[in-house]
Amino acid sequence: MMQISTSPSTATLTITGDLDLAQRDGFPEVVSRLQGLGRQLLVVDMCDVTFLDSTGAAFLISLADAGRRHGAATVLRGAAQRDLFVLEICGVLDMFRLDTEHRCRPDGTGAAEDGAGAAAAREDAPSRT
DSSP: OEEEEEOSSEEEEEEEEEESGGGGGGHHHHHHHHHHHTOSEEEEEEEEEEEEOHHHHHHHHHHHHHHHHTTOEEEEESOOHHHHHHHHHTTOGGGSEEEOSOOBOTTSSSBOOOSHHHHHHTOSSOOOO
8 A cells, every 4th residue: 555645845655565566556646646746855654565576666766766857856764674675686776865764663553753754854865774
C-alpha cells in the first residue's frame, strides 16, 4: 500500500508491505500524482517496507529521476540495509538522500513522529550510513 501526504514544500510517500512486481500496476499513477504536486522534496517513508525487488527499485529510481527533472530531491527515510543494498547494487544509491536520523517505531507499526527525519531531509548533501 502507498499513501501520499503533503506539506507546503514536501510530499511524503509512505510505503507499507512489499514493493515488488505485484505492485507494479500502481506505480505510474503514484509517480504522476507526485509530479503533479510540484513539491521540492519527496520523502519516501520505507519503515514498513517488508520486501524490495528490482521492480520496486526501478520505481524508486523513477521517483528520484522525475524529481531531479523538476528540481526536487528524494529522501529515503527508514530504509533497511537490505533495501539500500539493492539500490547500491543497481548503482543508483547516489540518486537519493538518506535520512539517517529518523527512527522507525520498534513495534513495526510505522514511522515514529519525532521530527528528526525532517531535519535530515533538508540537508544539502546526502548522508549515508
